[in-house]
Amino acid sequence: MNITIQHIIDHLTAKVELPKTTVDQLITGSPNQTVTGVFVTFMPTQHVIEHAIQRGANLIIAHEPPFYNHHSHTDWLADDPVYENKRKLIENGGVAIYRCHDAIHRFQPDGITEGLVQALGWSSSIAYRKPEADLLSFPEGMTVQLIAEHIKRSLGIEYVRVAGDPKMVCRRVAVLVGFRGNGNLTIPLLHQEELDLIIAGEGFEWETPEYIRDAVQQGKQKALLMIGHAESEASGMKLLSERLATTFPELPVHFIGEQPVYQVL
Template identity: 65%
Template sequence: MKFKDLTEFKNLKVQDIIHHLRHGVTLPEHTVDQLITGSMDQVVTGIVIAFMPTQYVIEQAVQLGANLIIAHESPFYNHHSATDWLENDPIYTYKRNLIDRKGIAIFRCHDIIHRFEPDGITDGLIQSLGWNTYVSQRTAEADVITFAEGVSVRSITEKLKEQLGLEYVRFAGDMETVCRRVAVLVGFRGNGNNTIPLVQNEQVDLIIAGEGFEWETPEYIRDAVQQGHSKALIMIGHAESESPGMEFLTHRLAEFFRGIPVRYVKEQPVFRVL
């Protein structure tokens, strides 16, 4: 089913929304994008979009009368949404019973949005920071931002916290380092195999990433600084880096499916600093 320029949609089923999301996107052979709970034939009463379908997000969907959740990550604590290892776990059982009892369909939109042109998750973060006009290069893993006049790590950190509503970020390097080329990597792309080539080949001064192994990129930056190089790293968190992209998707779907309530539900950061 290919939708045209309609202003209202009635009696749309879950499969219609998924078809729209998948239109024009080639998924990998072993994609994790799937309908995890619910039925393709359900008539959609409302859509909630979230980074992670947490207990709170599901409760909010119920309160809003929405029976379709589109989430970037799995509700069941592993990348491939396997549940056999959780069958006797009370946290999983409680959550799953609520989902089934309320008839909530959960669709995983992970690979699809990363295959938008440009990558919908990365672009959502870039838009949230107001850096669209500074994008000088795009790769499969990162956007490279160029500031002709240079911006300090401290200033960038303050902007990240303000624009994304973060209480804290983690950084390595010198806060006063002046950055002209910055690589932005969302989610779990902050590992050394993704970040170090950007420093080597693209001469970036600063890496901004969601998360990654703490003994790869951070240790590389530490050694670089010890050797006298002006390099720095900011880790903002996996959810914190990818949530703006899902909020971006909310606006797109709300504009297209004008007859269905489409809402973004934001979670609180999972970690707090004592």
């Protein structure tokens, strides 16, 4: 039986209820298209698309959109040369791009958070899960510095950003992926769950980091590790690729990552 893009979309959304305003959609391509190969990625960059074409994969499942805004609007990009080149590459290569964002965050447990915690080797340290975060317990305690080094080593990244004392010992930690590092999520957790450390992807710099600064200046033991949006979510997409390969063994399914978008000079 030929597997179409719609078969894969149906599988991804079978056990979740997507919101009415979902951003999950087939951005390019046709649902009736027969799938020749699947690339799963965090971001469908120029490099990822070129590599998919070279490998004969005509479906890219991405967590984020190809065109630089959350809702995949393109009217504001008319005549932009970077957009036009990328759009033509996708069209000429016959590549379909499906965005899997809301569905994977509604898996039980959240598929992106699960992937990150697994990649860090901390699944056995989960105290309990909330929709927005996994709460971890380290009874013996680890310093912020040691946790940061472990994250860099486990994810193969060169840097993280730290607010607070790197020598502080942490026993209660929350992990929040993607753009969940904003104050409306992190600050109540810090207080209500008596957390020592927040590990997050990214967030507004004037919210959680400034709260941590004030807390430390008041003599409280609090810290924050920002590891990057892509760096916090790519592992979840990698886990998804492994599960899709098991579900569709007749298809070549590959995860492809990217280099960090920022360099530290």
